[in-house]
Amino acid sequence: VCVAETLPECSVTVLAEKFSPDTTSDGAAGILLPMEFPDISIKRQHEWFKNTFDHLLAIAFSSQASEAGVFLISGYQVFKDLPSEKTPFWADVVLGFRYMTDQELKRFPDHKFGQAFTTLKCECQSYLPWLQKRLLAAGGQVLQAKVSDLQELALDFNAIFNCSGLGSLSLLPDQCVYPVRGQIMHLHAPWLKHFTRDGDGSTYIYPGVSSVTAGGTRQQGDWRLELDNQDAEGILERCRRLEPSLKSARVTGHWVGLRPARETLRLERDELKIQGRVVPLVHNYGHGGCGVSVSWGTALNASGLLHAALGEKMLHARL
Numbered sequence: 001v002c003v004a005e006t007l008p009e010c011s012v013t014v015l016a017e018k019f020s021p022d023t024t025s026d027g028a029a030g031i032l033l034p035m036e037f038p039d040i041s042i043k044r045q046h047e048w049f050k051n052t053f054d055h056l057l058a059i060a061f062s063s064q065a066s067e068a069g070v071f072l073i074s075g076y077q078v079f080k081d082l083p084s085e086k087t088p089f090w091a092d093v094v095l096g097f098r099y100m101t102d103q104e105l106k107r108f109p110d111h112k113f114g115q116a117f118t119t120l121k122c123e124c125q126s127y128l129p130w131l132q133k134r135l136l137a138a139g140g141q142v143l144q145a146k147v148s149d150l151q152e153l154a155l156d157f158n159a160i161f162n163c164s165g166l167g168s169l170s171l172l173p174d175q176c177v178y179p180v181r182g183q184i185m186h187l188h189a190p191w192l193k194h195f196t197r198d199g200d201g202s203t204y205i206y207p208g209v210s211s212v213t214a215g216g217t218r219q220q221g222d223w224r225l226e227l228d229n230q231d232a233e234g235i236l237e238r239c240r241r242l243e244p245s246l247k248s249a250r251v252t253g254h255w256v257g258l259r260p261a262r263e264t265l266r267l268e269r270d271e272l273k274i275q276g277r278v279v280p281l282v283h284n285y286g287h288g289g290c291g292v293s294v295s296w297g298t299a300l301n302a303s304g305l306l307h308a309a310l311g312e313k314m315l316h317a318r319l
């Protein structure tokens with residue numbers, strides 16, 4: 001959508017093996033909260049998050065908010081030990097960031113410090129179909145297919161974006177890509193409106209449109225997509241400790257997804273050479289546990305890289 005809208009001279013085809021509701025993104029809690037990637041400047045990561053936040057905030061404030069599944073949500077991130085940085089790099093992007101007061105912290109006896117802020121929740125089961133409509137409206141196309149050879153694909157296209165997530169492990173192949181298994185559950189607890197997250201990332205409670213998402217697990221290198229009952233019990237126990245009112249919440253579902261992790265996110269320009277042609281290839285994968293949080297920002301960055309590549313191509317053609 002970002003390419004179709006920012007580079008209208010391009011005609012865009014999205015080729016994917018799986019579409020909504022069968023992607024990793026569909027099951028994500030969809031909370032906007034970035035992680036820090038190593039070896040990428042904080043300035044660049046701040047820009048990815050800010051561009052995503054501002055883009056989704058405009059949707060949340062528009063008449064499209066309900067269909068797109070994007071809305072504001074306030075809550076707490078609490079820490080058992082004082083974090084090395086009390087004010088994270090994204091503090092000025094979310095709304096109303098502040099430290100929790102002693103009065104607020106009193107209900108979290110295991111925690112010493114906390115942050116309160118308003119962020120966004122982007123529920124991808126609504127957002128992805130909405131985005132797909134927007135792509136079609138911008139003249140884009142969608143095709144269901146598994147790509148096994150990028151060289152072959154380059155015969156049919158003038159530029160390629162590789163946004164294949166975990167698929168990059170076999171497609172490129174990129175051995176730096178690995179799964180981080182995440183199990184979550186859905187609870188019926190309509191009284192909950194505030195989110196709570198343990199700063200160590202082990203436990204979170206995110207109220208949504210029709211259920212509360214409770215998580216989670218982060219099992220590196222674990223490819224199991226089956227539900228693990230022990231994980232489920234652990235999640236429920238930890239969430240109830242953070243939010244005692246969940247004792248009376250009914251479990252309505254479970255989900256397991258594999259985060260497309262990498263040593264660090266890969267967002268860079270490459271190229272393919274085929275039959276005397278040079279085809280720009282822009283990689284945009286390895287978003288780990290924050291692909292929703294930096295989705296639009298990384299897409300804008302990727303579109304910019306293609307824009308630069310096309311500009312250079314035109315310059316060469318003229319010389």
Ligand SMILES: Cc1cc2nc3c(=O)[nH]c(=O)nc-3n(C[C@H](O)[C@H](O)[C@H](O)COP(=O)(O)OP(=O)(O)OC[C@H]3O[C@@H](n4cnc5c(N)ncnc54)[C@H](O)[C@@H]3O)c2cc1C
Nearest residue numbers: 017018024025029030031147165167182257290291292293
């Ligand atoms: C439990 C859990 C909770 C999460 N919660 C959040 C959250 O609250 N906030 C947040 O920001 N992030 C969250 N995430 C992380 C987020 O889900 C991911 O970062 C994001 O989904 C990655 O998006 P993606 O498009 O790169 O990958 P995917 O959603 O996996 O999409 C990859 C696409 O590429 C296609 N593909 C792959 N290989 C090929 C191929 N060879 N040929 C054709 N198509 C191919 C797939 O079919 C798919 O369509 C969570 C993840 C999990 C597991």
Ligand SMILES: O=C(O)CCC(=O)C(=O)O
Nearest residue numbers: 029031182197204216289
């Ligand atoms: O980490 C979080 O709090 C949000 C959920 C998430 O991003 C994840 O489980 O990967």
